Amino acid sequence: MKSMAAELNTQIIRLLALLLLTVSVHAASLFDSSGSLTPANNKIDTLVLARLQALKLTPANLCSDGVFVRRVYLDVIGTLPTASEAQQFILDQSSGKRAALIERLLSRDEFADYWAMKWGDLLRIKAEFPINLWPNAAQAYHRWIHDAIRSNCPLDKLARDLITASGSNFQNPPVNFCRAMQSKTPAGIAQTVALTFLGERAENWASNDLANLAVFFANVGYKATDEWKEEIVFFNLASTNPGALNGSPRKAVFPDGLRVTISPDRDPRAVFADWLVKNPQFARNFANRAWSWLFGLGIVQEVDDFRPDNPPSNPELLAYLAGELAGSGYDMKQLFRLILNSKTYQLSSVLPGKNPAAAMNFAVYPLRRLDAEVLIDAIDQIAGTNEKYSSAIPEPYTFIPDNLRSIALPDGSITSSFLDMFGRPSRSTGQESERNNRISAGQKLNLLNSGEMQRKVMNSRMVEFQTTGNRQIPDIISGVYLGLLSRFPTAEEQETLQAYFKKFGPSRRQPTVDLVWALINSMEFIYRH
Amino acid sequence: MSAFYFDIEKQRPRISRREAIRRAMLTASGLMLANHLSFRTFAAAPAARAKAVIQIWMWGGPTHLDIFDPKPEAGYDYCGPLKSPIETNVSGIRIGELLPLLAKQADKYSIIRSMTHGNNGHETASYLVQTGRQPGGRTVFPCVGAVVSLAKGYDAGYKGLIPPYVVLTEPQGRFDEAGFLGSRFRPFATGGNPVQTPFAVEGVVAPGITEQRQKDRRELLHHLDTLAHALPENPQVTANTQAENMAYDMILGDGAKVFDLSQEKPELRDRYGRTKFGQSCLVARRLVERGIPYITINYSGWDNHKEIFPAMRRQLPEMDKGLSTLLQDLGERGLLGSTIVWWGGEFGRTPKVMWEAPWNGGRGHYGKVFSAMLAGGGFKGGQVIGSSDAKGEEVKDRPVYPVDLIGSIYAQMGIDPATKLPNPEGLPMSVMPVAADGIKSGGLLKEIMSA
Numbered sequence: 001m002k003s004m005a006a007e008l009n010t011q012i013i014r015l016l017a018l019l020l021l022t023v024s025v026h027a028a029s030l031f032d033s034s035g036s037l038t039p040a041n042n043k044i045d046t047l048v049l050a051r052l053q054a055l056k057l058t059p060a061n062l063c064s065d066g067v068f069v070r071r072v073y074l075d076v077i078g079t080l081p082t083a084s085e086a087q088q089f090i091l092d093q094s095s096g097k098r099a100a101l102i103e104r105l106l107s108r109d110e111f112a113d114y115w116a117m118k119w120g121d122l123l124r125i126k127a128e129f130p131i132n133l134w135p136n137a138a139q140a141y142h143r144w145i146h147d148a149i150r151s152n153c154p155l156d157k158l159a160r161d162l163i164t165a166s167g168s169n170f171q172n173p174p175v176n177f178c179r180a181m182q183s184k185t186p187a188g189i190a191q192t193v194a195l196t197f198l199g200e201r202a203e204n205w206a207s208n209d210l211a212n213l214a215v216f217f218a219n220v221g222y223k224a225t226d227e228w229k230e231e232i233v234f235f236n237l238a239s240t241n242p243g244a245l246n247g248s249p250r251k252a253v254f255p256d257g258l259r260v261t262i263s264p265d266r267d268p269r270a271v272f273a274d275w276l277v278k279n280p281q282f283a284r285n286f287a288n289r290a291w292s293w294l295f296g297l298g299i300v301q302e303v304d305d306f307r308p309d310n311p312p313s314n315p316e317l318l319a320y321l322a323g324e325l326a327g328s329g330y331d332m333k334q335l336f337r338l339i340l341n342s343k344t345y346q347l348s349s350v351l352p353g354k355n356p357a358a359a360m361n362f363a364v365y366p367l368r369r370l371d372a373e374v375l376i377d378a379i380d381q382i383a384g385t386n387e388k389y390s391s392a393i394p395e396p397y398t399f400i401p402d403n404l405r406s407i408a409l410p411d412g413s414i415t416s417s418f419l420d421m422f423g424r425p426s427r428s429t430g431q432e433s434e435r436n437n438r439i440s441a442g443q444k445l446n447l448l449n450s451g452e453m454q455r456k457v458m459n460s461r462m463v464e465f466q467t468t469g470n471r472q473i474p475d476i477i478s479g480v481y482l483g484l485l486s487r488f489p490t491a492e493e494q495e496t497l498q499a500y501f502k503k504f505g506p507s508r509r510q511p512t513v514d515l516v517w518a519l520i521n522s523m524e525f526i527y528r529h
Numbered sequence: 530m531s532a533f534y535f536d537i538e539k540q541r542p543r544i545s546r547r548e549a550i551r552r553a554m555l556t557a558s559g560l561m562l563a564n565h566l567s568f569r570t571f572a573a574a575p576a577a578r579a580k581a582v583i584q585i586w587m588w589g590g591p592t593h594l595d596i597f598d599p600k601p602e603a604g605y606d607y608c609g610p611l612k613s614p615i616e617t618n619v620s621g622i623r624i625g626e627l628l629p630l631l632a633k634q635a636d637k638y639s640i641i642r643s644m645t646h647g648n649n650g651h652e653t654a655s656y657l658v659q660t661g662r663q664p665g666g667r668t669v670f671p672c673v674g675a676v677v678s679l680a681k682g683y684d685a686g687y688k689g690l691i692p693p694y695v696v697l698t699e700p701q702g703r704f705d706e707a708g709f710l711g712s713r714f715r716p717f718a719t720g721g722n723p724v725q726t727p728f729a730v731e732g733v734v735a736p737g738i739t740e741q742r743q744k745d746r747r748e749l750l751h752h753l754d755t756l757a758h759a760l761p762e763n764p765q766v767t768a769n770t771q772a773e774n775m776a777y778d779m780i781l782g783d784g785a786k787v788f789d790l791s792q793e794k795p796e797l798r799d800r801y802g803r804t805k806f807g808q809s810c811l812v813a814r815r816l817v818e819r820g821i822p823y824i825t826i827n828y829s830g831w832d833n834h835k836e837i838f839p840a841m842r843r844q845l846p847e848m849d850k851g852l853s854t855l856l857q858d859l860g861e862r863g864l865l866g867s868t869i870v871w872w873g874g875e876f877g878r879t880p881k882v883m884w885e886a887p888w889n890g891g892r893g894h895y896g897k898v899f900s901a902m903l904a905g906g907g908f909k910g911g912q913v914i915g916s917s918d919a920k921g922e923e924v925k926d927r928p929v930y931p932v933d934l935i936g937s938i939y940a941q942m943g944i945d946p947a948t949k950l951p952n953p954e955g956l957p958m959s960v961m962p963v964a965a966d967g968i969k970s971g972g973l974l975k976e977i978m979s980a
Contacts, residue, residue, distance in 0.1 A: 031759060129652035130669055182665050203954070354762050367765040417700055417718060426705045428669050436712050439769050444776035445732025449743075450720070454735055496752050518749045523769055524756040 030490060031529070032348045035062035044342035047317040048362050059363040060351040065090050066487030067529065068098060068346060074370065074528055075294050076105040076340065078114030078407045080378040083479065086486035102340045106333050112150035113408040117373060118293060119145045121435060122196055123162070124180040126412035126427040127391075127398070131180050134229040135391070135398050135411060137169040141180070142410035144173035155286055155330035156277035159197050163276070164269045166234050168225070175233035178220050182428070186214035193217070195430055197276055198255070199285035199306045212253040216272035235267040280322065281306065283330075287321035288312075290335050292432075294345060296368040296528070297359070303432050313360055349529040367527045369437040372422030373406035379520060380405075382484060384461025389414045421446060447521055457517045467508045473501045476512055484519040577943025578979075579906030580867040581817045582677060584825045585852065587874030588701065589832030590651070590899070592892050594880050594921045595841050596625045597900040598642045603920045609838050609882050609890060619911040627845035630853035636911040637856045637865065638904035639977045643915025643924045644873070646931055649894035651832070654875035655701065660708070661932035661961070663968060668956070671708035673935055674823045676960055678714050680944045681822040689820050690779070691787060692717035696825045697809040709952045716825060723790060723808035732776070733785045743781060787815050800854045807851035814858055817868050831874055835891040837882070856904055869906030869938055874899075880921040898924050901934060907941045909977040928971045936961050937974040
């Protein structure tokens, strides 16, 4: 795959001399295009605009093609576009090219890798402390969710499988849902279910509400087998439910207050799942999460803390998205498609001033630092390197294939100081706020000056490629920009850099290294924008 | 509404740039952007004897029988070839035969031979030993270093440029040291190798890049940061610029000097041993001199399931050299009285040697009884606390649970055990567990604490 990319790069560079004559980018049009939020592209835009008008807020312009291609790759597949992908998109003159790109990305293999990572955070897929799934089970669980995402499994089926599964943690991976928590008590499972599927913190509910929900998980049993670390999750009739043993039906109350009588031979988890997937909060929860995954900000924020005193910033928008999600048969890709094709999603990130209200109401695409895994993958793509991941304990050792990208890591326990420094979630609780994308001086030290980064840049495939042969300086500059920032350089940038290159005389290598280093450390590289 | 978009920093009182640098260097996550935790209550804590802790974390679980709890009478099946423990400079205390230098320093430290928690899993036992808490609840507690950096760090008047909690050289991994306190209280891991010159502390010291080139590159970056120029008022841009300036104050400023071991006499470096562990001990002493309150030396290589005796012959002399020189050097500089040295791992190792293949003379995990060592910071030396039975398999008397050792360290550091630990969910949690938490305890180590 990498050599193919390099080959494509070669072709691009051959074109570059010509292109430079035809493509001239000015700073003014660098991040924005001339379009605006009106006329609306779909109902999302209408609802967002109505809110902005009510608040007398002016939205940003639509983003430029260069910004869009980079944004949509990073947001949909967690992957940096290659130089050729960016360039082909920018030069494509067809009118429906954004919608067409969205479709292509929704069917890429990396789509499942990236979203399995997000789901891995929610489902706490981790071999070791404090979740202790054990490596085999973590791998099986990850593969299961990856397959479900690749086949676009409807969310209601996904939820039902996770909540009701019985069997071996190795053979029937969704049983790991009930294992992936520190407190495997009925109340502990109830809290996890409420957090994951309702976006609510059951520990803040009235105490009898939590106890009522716990009733549905009172018969979850766990037992070991002769196989090392195998565990069976099963419907345990004998567990804390004397009624079930003597054959009398049990009574339970759903979180919305509805009462139900459960026959003694029925696993109460299945009764709960029936209720859950028909409950409007289930759709609201996932509609809000999907929105926040693409905008970095929920309509209800924190996304897993729905409660009466934490209302949505745009209730009509949330209701519309939840309705669309339920109406599509819980088709997550369809919801992504709807959001990605809105003009709201395609707004520029450039809106002068501080604008906290504008950001909160989606009048501008918010800047945010790349996820740890996405950032290191992007750097590795430029460098032509791979991270070496392995896990020395517990025995037997876990080896991760060399060519596995960081977004595809199956197990949150795999040690990596880079990922930890850049805020990979510990997967202890499943709360989305565990992922920390705030910038810090320590992270800056790493990117600006660590030995590892210096080596990656110095020996990078990008530098090697640009300085091999007798490439002209303007071509080198354009090639590096396309590969790193997914756009052509502006005239001013060309000028600055040509002057910088001149200082080094005939040497191309050192100024190219400096250029790659500088762009990796620029906000445009490190932030979604 | 959203911690990552809005500038929480602006709601705080303005602080000087240097102060901001100090604060942000605190952890990998720096900047305190979402810091809702405050720990000023520690200011009123009891008087402290100790100012700093050097934790020598014996990652993997060091064997108690071959180090601080020898059992020659138990025979070959228990002690293998290491059957001749040596007398120390404190009469009645014997330690493993591979530790002749530590044997001459026994008056400086005390040995606990009755540590226990009963867990044999690395992660869980690491958590137990370093937090004193039982795993399994909904919360993950912070370990000692994070609590000390909370109590003795920037919020309590610490002013250093180096973060208050430093790990030499790699973090433990797979165990979130800061727990619910959040990533602001994670340690700063140096990376690099202190044996090499220069000691390339990750991000701070980049060998082969001149100061001039650093400056040229910084200027180039500044010119090319087009998005940042387009959004001068955006809070993310402000945060990014601030973090970058702080990083450069470390790279081009004087933050890096503490790691420059060429300022030490070569003879002293030799005495510590030109090993990663030995030189880490020396760096730890330099950090203590500059007021860093908590330093962990993450010393791996002690998970000796197989062929343990050859491994101990290789590794213990290195440990002996580094640790004994550290104690001596701290003592000579008058720092031992205010610096706790805590040696120990997550558990001990099976007393009975596994001679069969594939272990070929190895030892497994053993949480039922193991050893720890404490020196300095007001702890008396030359004592032994508790004992294991004749074969080192059970606690014989005076069980010491992790919480007892941790609580004793907090007491010497002047950290009030009842102080509340701030947490995002606002739950009532204190530095030390309360009776209702049901944590087993054998009591603080009064035997070696001055009244």
